[in-house]
Amino acid sequence: xxPALRPVIRQAFTFCATLxxxxxxxxxxxxxxxRHPPGTVIASAQALATDAGFEAIRNGGNAxxxxxxxxxxxAVVEPISSGIGGGGxxxxxxxxxxxxxxxxxxxxxxxxxxxxxxxxKQGELDVDRAENGPWSAGIPGxxxxxxxxxxxxxxxxxxxxxxxxxxxxxxxxxVYPRLERGYGSRREVMERYAGTxxxxxxxxxxxxxxxxxxQPDLAHTLELLAEKGRDGFYKGEVAEKLLKGVADEGGKWxxxxxxxxxxxEREPLRFKYRGWDVITAPPPSSGGVxxxxxxxxxxxxxxxxxxxxxRVHVTVEAMRRAxxxxxxxxxxxxxxxxxxARLMDRNYAAGLxxxxxxxxxxxxxxxxxxxxxxxxxxxxxxxxxxxxxxxVSTTQTVNLLYGSGMIPPGTGVLLNDEMDDFALRPGxxxxxxVMGFEANAPKAGKRMLSSMTPxxxxxxxxxxxxxxxxxxxxxxxxxxxxLGYDAGLTPxxxxxxxxFHHQWMPDVISAEKGALSPEAVKxxxxxxxxVNAAEPTWGNLQTVQWDRRTNTLxxxxxxxxxxxxxxxxxxxxxGK
Ligand code: DON
Numbered sequence: 001x002x003p004a005l006r007p008v009i010r011q012a013f014t015f016c017a018t019l020x021x022x023x024x025x026x027x028x029x030x031x032x033x034x035r036h037p038p039g040t041v042i043a044s045a046q047a048l049a050t051d052a053g054f055e056a057i058r059n060g061g062n063a064x065x066x067x068x069x070x071x072x073x074x075a076v077v078e079p080i081s082s083g084i085g086g087g088g089x090x091x092x093x094x095x096x097x098x099x100x101x102x103x104x105x106x107x108x109x110x111x112x113x114x115x116x117x118x119x120x121k122q123g124e125l126d127v128d129r130a131e132n133g134p135w136s137a138g139i140p141g142x143x144x145x146x147x148x149x150x151x152x153x154x155x156x157x158x159x160x161x162x163x164x165x166x167x168x169x170x171x172x173x174x175v176y177p178r179l180e181r182g183y184g185s186r187r188e189v190m191e192r193y194a195g196t197x198x199x200x201x202x203x204x205x206x207x208x209x210x211x212x213x214x215q216p217d218l219a220h221t222l223e224l225l226a227e228k229g230r231d232g233f234y235k236g237e238v239a240e241k242l243l244k245g246v247a248d249e250g251g252k253w254x255x256x257x258x259x260x261x262x263x264x265e266r267e268p269l270r271f272k273y274r275g276w277d278v279i280t281a282p283p284p285s286s287g288g289v290x291x292x293x294x295x296x297x298x299x300x301x302x303x304x305x306x307x308x309x310x311r312v313h314v315t316v317e318a319m320r321r322a323x324x325x326x327x328x329x330x331x332x333x334x335x336x337x338x339x340x341a342r343l344m345d346r347n348y349a350a351g352l353x354x355x356x357x358x359x360x361x362x363x364x365x366x367x368x369x370x371x372x373x374x375x376x377x378x379x380x381x382x383x384x385x386x387x388x389x390x391x392v393s394t395t396q397t398v399n400l401l402y403g404s405g406m407i408p409p410g411t412g413v414l415l416n417d418e419m420d421d422f423a424l425r426p427g428x429x430x431x432x433x434v435m436g437f438e439a440n441a442p443k444a445g446k447r448m449l450s451s452m453t454p455x456x457x458x459x460x461x462x463x464x465x466x467x468x469x470x471x472x473x474x475x476x477x478x479x480x481x482x483l484g485y486d487a488g489l490t491p492x493x494x495x496x497x498x499x500f501h502h503q504w505m506p507d508v509i510s511a512e513k514g515a516l517s518p519e520a521v522k523x524x525x526x527x528x529x530x531v532n533a534a535e536p537t538w539g540n541l542q543t544v545q546w547d548r549r550t551n552t553l554x555x556x557x558x559x560x561x562x563x564x565x566x567x568x569x570x571x572x573x574x575g576k
Contacts (some may be wrong), residue, residue: 068161082397351489508530
């Protein structure tokens with residue numbers, strides 16, 4: 001070693017020692033932080049569902065019991081969005097083991113669902129079959145998830161956690177405007193089916209805001225689920241009625257494929273973004289991979305330092321690139337090989353970043369698909385943190401408004417229309433304008449690709465759960481939410497954030513009215529972007545946060561939806 005180098009080394013040593021001391025100080029500060037939140041926070045799209053979650057906590061349950069109770073009530077009071085005829089994803093953090101787990105309760109394709117089954121005589125996609133009635137429905141996953149989560153992670157029997165949902169189904173709940181509007185837009189489809197008419201036209205007229213909607217058959221089905229677990233839904237009386245109802249309307253499900261439905265526990269995806277650990281949805285969701293790509297691309301800029309137009313420009317270019325890969329590579333990992341290592345790689349993101357021109361839009365190579373529907377959002381997200389530090393972030397769906405529109409008679413179970421999330425015809429856009437190819441082709445037992453992205457983001461100070469409905473827009477809602485948290489916003493501010501979206505195809509920036517300033521729109525257009533700057537609002541984001549620095553819980557419920565509720569309840573003698 002030459003003497004000239006010594007001071008440099010001494011300096012380096014002093015620097016390292018300072019770092020070590022700083023790290024030790026930080027560790028001590030972190031150790032002094034509370035280990036448990038001071039109560040429970042729940043944010044969901046329906047006040048009645050949030051209340052049911054708290055009832056489970058009061059009965060001695062944990063966040064997972066609360067999730068079962070909340071989910072079941074949503075299935076009853078928000079049939080427009082989710083239900084036991086549909087599926088969903090649950091991201092769980094088990095405080096006892098420190099483990100994060102992703103419970104995949106996505107619907108699966110029945111054997112009858114060959115690609116040919118969805119083409120008309122001209123070889124075009126039969127959109128009616130894809131979106132409505134028995135052929136549009138996959139084998140439901142949510143009932144199996146409720147049983148799985150209750151028995152593996154919860155403390156309470158389903159008899160207790162499903163009780164509020166059963167009561168609301170039997171005694172009824174008050175119809176709200178969104179339910180009435182949604183019925184109006186799906187009426188023609190729903191009234192094709194005797195089982196659906198028996199529920200929604202029980203008094204001879206469609207549901208109206210302010211009326212009480214009762215679902216006695218659904219109450220009975222939920223009771224069987226509570227009593228018999230999986231077998232109460234996938235075998236016996238309910239299964240027989242589901243099979244008959246589907247067959248009577250010309251569809252084909254088998255008893256074996258119902259009885260063999262299984263949820264899958266998967267490892268969540270993990271990556272870092274500016275000091276946050278992001279824990280999110282793996283395939284068959286496309287959301288986590290897209291989030292990883294977009295955030296790792298965006299890490300190349302200090303977004304706070306960019307002007308609005310350039311911030312939106314680089315964000316949109318990241319969205320465009322992630323959606324291109326979604327289209328080509330993503331599908332059910334049990335059936336296709338998704339090149340995860342490459343898609344999640346920071347160097348791959350760096351390569352994509354390098355392809356972004358700082359001042360010019362990159363045209364999406366293909367012609368436009370059909371625009372995504374906008375009016376009311378289906379699908380539902382909720383988030384919970386309990387006093388033990390257990391966390392839940394879950395998105396559940398029947399796909400489009402009221403799913404397939406079809407209730408097999410006597411079950412009360414509104415079937416999903418999730419089959420439309422497959423690439424039923426290669427390269428033909430689905431209801432959300434996204435398309436796919438071989439990786440997402442339908443096949444017996446396969447799960448259709450999803451955009452649902454229940455996510456946790458965490459650092460030493462905060463644990464956050466976030467997610468949203470909105471079809472393909474889910475992914476960009478969650479992205480903007482994470483960027484909002486990184487910029488220091490509160491959960492309620494994150495839920496209220498104005499939204500913009502790009503999905504590669506169609507090659508257009510969609511923005512809620514007022515989300516972008518007129519100057520930014522002009523600047524973006526000058527860069528070569530097409531901007532729809534005055535679209536109606538979308539999404540219904542729900543998010544909760546535990547801030548360890550102040551040991552406070554807080555929640556955010558999307559103000560676009562007036563019937564949601566985020567609430568914090570402190571632990572008390574019974575509250576933990
Ligand atoms: O899984 C998916 O990606 C879709 N079935 C979600 C549908 C949805 O969010 C509808 N809301 N607008």
